[in-house]
Amino acid sequence: xxxxxxxxxxxxxxxxxxxxxxxxxxVWARLSPPVARRGxxxxxxxxGDRLYIGLISAAVVLAGWIAITDxxxxxxxxxxxxxxxxxxxxx
Amino acid sequence: MTVAGSQxxxxxxxxxxxxxxxxxxxxxxxxxxxxxxWWLVLPVVVSVAFTAVIPLMTVVNFSVQDVFSPxxxxxxxxxxxxxxxxxxxxxxxxxxxxxxxxxxxxxxxxLGVALAVVMPRRGVWVSVALVLVALPLLIPWNVVGTIWxxxxxxxxxxxxxxxxxxxxxxxxxxxxxTDAWITVLVMDVWHWTPLVALLAYAGLRSIPEPYFQxxxxxxxxxxxxxxHIQLPRLRGVLTIxxxxxxxxxxxxxxxxxxxTGGGPGNATSFLSILLSKIAVGQFDVGPAAAFSLxxxxxxxxxxxxxxxxxxxxxx
Numbered sequence: 001x002x003x004x005x006x007x008x009x010x011x012x013x014x015x016x017x018x019x020x021x022x023x024x025x026x027v028w029a030r031l032s033p034p035v036a037r038r039g040x041x042x043x044x045x046x047x048g049d050r051l052y053i054g055l056i057s058a059a060v061v062l063a064g065w066i067a068i069t070d071x072x073x074x075x076x077x078x079x080x081x082x083x084x085x086x087x088x089x090x091x
Numbered sequence: 092m093t094v095a096g097s098q099x100x101x102x103x104x105x106x107x108x109x110x111x112x113x114x115x116x117x118x119x120x121x122x123x124x125x126x127x128x129w130w131l132v133l134p135v136v137v138s139v140a141f142t143a144v145i146p147l148m149t150v151v152n153f154s155v156q157d158v159f160s161p162x163x164x165x166x167x168x169x170x171x172x173x174x175x176x177x178x179x180x181x182x183x184x185x186x187x188x189x190x191x192x193x194x195x196x197x198x199x200x201x202l203g204v205a206l207a208v209v210m211p212r213r214g215v216w217v218s219v220a221l222v223l224v225a226l227p228l229l230i231p232w233n234v235v236g237t238i239w240x241x242x243x244x245x246x247x248x249x250x251x252x253x254x255x256x257x258x259x260x261x262x263x264x265x266x267x268x269t270d271a272w273i274t275v276l277v278m279d280v281w282h283w284t285p286l287v288a289l290l291a292y293a294g295l296r297s298i299p300e301p302y303f304q305x306x307x308x309x310x311x312x313x314x315x316x317x318x319h320i321q322l323p324r325l326r327g328v329l330t331i332x333x334x335x336x337x338x339x340x341x342x343x344x345x346x347x348x349x350x351t352g353g354g355p356g357n358a359t360s361f362l363s364i365l366l367s368k369i370a371v372g373q374f375d376v377g378p379a380a381a382f383s384l385x386x387x388x389x390x391x392x393x394x395x396x397x398x399x400x401x402x403x404x405x406x
Contacts, residue, residue: 005145006152008166015148043399056395059388066169067176073169 025051039091050091054084147387154380171381180357181365181382185389188341188361191276195340196333198280203287203332204325207295208317210288221292224285232282236349239278243350264351268358271351275359278346283339287332294328295321330401334394341390362386 025048034046045053058080065076154171158164175181210220230238243264245251254262264274298321306316344363347353353360353368360368366386370379 003161005149006156006158006161006164008152008155010166011148011152011155015151053395056388056391060392063172063176063385063388066172 021051041087041091045091047088050088053091054087057087058084150380150383153376154384155377157377167377171378172385175378175382176385181362183357184360184362184365187357187359188343188363191272191279191343191361192337192340194276195279195283196336198276199284199287199336200329200332202280202284204291204322204329206284206288207291208321210292212296221289224288224292226285227282228285228289230282232345233349235278235282236346239274239281239346240350243274243278266355268355271355271358275343275347275350278350279340279343282346283336287336290328290332291325294325298324326401330398333401334397337397338390338394341393 029048034048036044036046036049038044039050041053061080061083062073062076065071065079066073155166155168156164157167206224210224211217227235239250242248242250243262245255245263251262251264254260262270264271302320302324303316306320311319342363343361344367347359347361348364351359353364363386366379366382369375369382
């Protein structure tokens with residue numbers, strides 16, 4: 001159907017996940033508005049900020065991993081998600 | 092004061108009559124209505140989606156495939172990311188581009204601020220100075236490149252000829268990689284320092300006069316006035332200047348492409364030049380897409396870190 005954007009299943013899943021994440025964050029913000037606070041990043045962030053920082057950090061972990069080692073990318077994905085979660089909770 | 096007025100009307104009335112008790116109701120009404128203003132953002136969202144988000148998603152799709160034609164494509168996973176991120180040429184270009192951006196910032200920010208400080212504050216010379224300073228900004232990139240390509244030439248260019256024959260320094264940007272680098276760097280400084288200067292000038296103009304009077308009464312030196320009054324007040328505009336100049340110099344393409352074409356050798360082939368060579372020259376859209384995404388990630392990280400450090404460090 002979407003041949004003009006040369007979709008693949010994995011990239012479609014990633015973007016669907018991101019879209020879902022945005023919807024969830026929007027609904028969550030409606031239910032309980034985000035509160036800014038300071039974590040180990042030592043800057044004032046609310047959960048949206050931390051989501052963004054977490055995603056970017058995860059991408060950096062993945063990019064660094066692929067540039068440096070030949071270890072499995074699943075392990076990299078695990079590390080990236082771990083980083084994102086740690087930043088999301090304590091950042 | 093009526094609640095049933097239009098938004099603008101309600102605001103004007105609230106500004107004119109400030110009784111505390113009556114203010115709450117219209118403010119609540121305004122707030123409710125304000126949420127609907129989000130629909131006004133919709134055209135921007137749609138146009139940005141059409142021109143930026145969807146193309147970027149397509150780039151992501153390209154980056155994981157080997158595309159021979161729209162119907163003939165193979166999923167290759169993260170292969171292109173591995174190839175590109177380990178390519179010595181790409182790594183060298185990354186180092187080169189970072190070095191170039193660093194030098195651009197180190198030269199243009201202090202120069203721009205210095206220019207803004209010495210520019211006249213009032214009188215007829217203000218307009219003259221502003222126009223003169225803004226002049227390089229009005230010239231299109233490729234024309235700037237052409238100007239400098241000729242200006243820096245040793246045989247027919249005024250700048251190159253002066254360096255060679257008056258200063259007695261052997262200068263040839265088509266043969267010597269250091270000379271090529273210096274030419275591109277000086278060209279960028281010439282082209283973009285005015286932007287920093289104008290931003291800094293606007294920032295300086297917004298400082299209220301009493302600050303300077305107080306400094307004068309305290310007997311502050313010109314340096315102390317600059318260090319403790321002008322510089323802190325320039326924080327906002329300098330944040331913008333650093334971000335703009337970083338992004339722009341990190342993505343520089345046209346000027347070095349026109350002047351040196353990335354040479355001699357690879358001396359001035361920055362990331363963007365290498366990227367366009369892969370994408371347009373060799374038509375390797377898969378590797379080029381992976382390259383673009385890594386490039387994009389680097390720009391994102393740098394800008395976010397810069398922005399956060401410069402705007403939030405005080406809080």
